[in-house]
Amino acid sequence: MKVLVILGPTATGKTDIALHLARKLNGELVACDSRQVYVGLDIGTGKMPGRQNPKYAIRNTNNNSNFEICASDLSKHNGYWMMDGIKIWMYDVTDPKKQYDVAQYIRGTTKVINDISNKGKLPIIVGGSGLYLKGILQGFSTLGFPINKQLRKSLEGFSLKVLQSKLKKLSREKWQGLNNSDKNNPRRLIRAIELENLPRRSPYGHLRGVTPANVLKIGLKASREMLNQRIDARVLSRMDQGMVEETEQLHKDGLSISRMRELGLEYGVLADYLEGNIDKEQLVKMMQIKIHRYAKRQMTWFNKEKDVRWFDISRAGWQEKVAKLALYWYNNGVTSNK
C-alpha cells in the first residue's frame, strides 16, 4: 500500500498542495488533526483551505445557525467533506462536546485509509499533529490498554507530589524510566499509574496503525518569521470569516466554556473573549501568539521525523517540485534521487 504524507507546521499550505496532488494522483485526503475531527469547528480549525482562494470564502446563511461554504462544490458529510470533487476524511467525525483522543483517531483513520486504498485510490495524509501521524504510521505499544475513567476521576484532584509518590510506589522502575519533563506532568503521571494498575499486562497492548509498505513524506517548512506572518494574517482572515460568530453559535448549542478551553488555541482564547475577560484586539493578539507557539512545538516534533523530504515554501516553484517528486514516486514506487 502506498501512502503519501504531507506534514509541517500550521499555515504552510499543506491542505492546498494536498488537494492539488489529490487531483493529479487520484487521491483522497485524510486530515491528521486533533480538532478538525469535531463537527462545527470549521473556521477555527481551518477546515476550509485556500486563504488566498476567494471561492472558498464563506457566508452566513439565514436559514439556521450554520455556515455554508461558497466553494464551487463543497459539501459536508458525516466523517468527510467533499471539496471540488476531492474527499477529505476525518473531518466531522465526532461531537465537540465529547473528548476524542489518539486511540480513536488511529482506529478511525486506519479504516478510512484502508478503504481508500482498496478503492484503488491514493490516501494522502495531511498532518499537523505529530502524535496522531505517528499513531497511524507506527501505532503505539500501550494504546491498546483502555483508559480507566473511574481511576482518572479519583486521581484528578491530587497534587503533583502525591501522583509522583503513587507511581513510585506502584513501580519504581516505571518512575525512573520517565524523563524530567514527564515526571512533572500530571497527565502523564496519571496515565502511567493507569497502566500500572492494569490487572496484568496483556499482549494486546499494541494499537497498530496502517503500517503501509511505501510512504512518501513531504514536509513543508518556512522561516519562523515568515510562518509567524502567515499565521497573523490567517488569524485576521478567520476573524473576517466569522470565527467569533461560529464559536458563539457553538456555545449557544451547548459547547461549554470549559470545554472550549480544553480545545485549546483559538478556542481557549475565544472562551476568554466570550466571557468578557478580553476585548477583540487582545483576542486577535493572543490567538496569534498562541499559534506561533504551537507552530514552534510542531517544528520541534517534526524535526525528529525520519525520511522527510522537506520543501521551503518561501522558495519559488516549490509546488512544482513537490508535484514532480510525488508523481515520480507514485508511478515508480521510489523517489528518483537519493
Added chain:
RNA sequence: CCGCAGGUGGCAGAACGGUUGAUGCAACAGACUGUAAAUCUGUGCCAAGUAGGUUCGACUCCUACCCUGCGGA
C-alpha cells in the same frame, strides 16, 4: 495651572535601606506511546524616567525636572 497616584526586563507586575530585584506572559531550546492545537521541562534576560541630595550603603528616603493616569480649575 492645582491636587492625587505612579514611572521596575519585550510586556504585565511584586517585595525590600544592605552583595539587590519574585512571579506571570512573551522569547529561545527541548520532551512527548489514550485530553497532543493538550500537557510538561530547561534557559537567558547587561530591568528601576532624568539630574542632584541624604546615607557607610539606595530601586527603596528627600528635592527638582520630564513623562503617564485620574480628579479639579
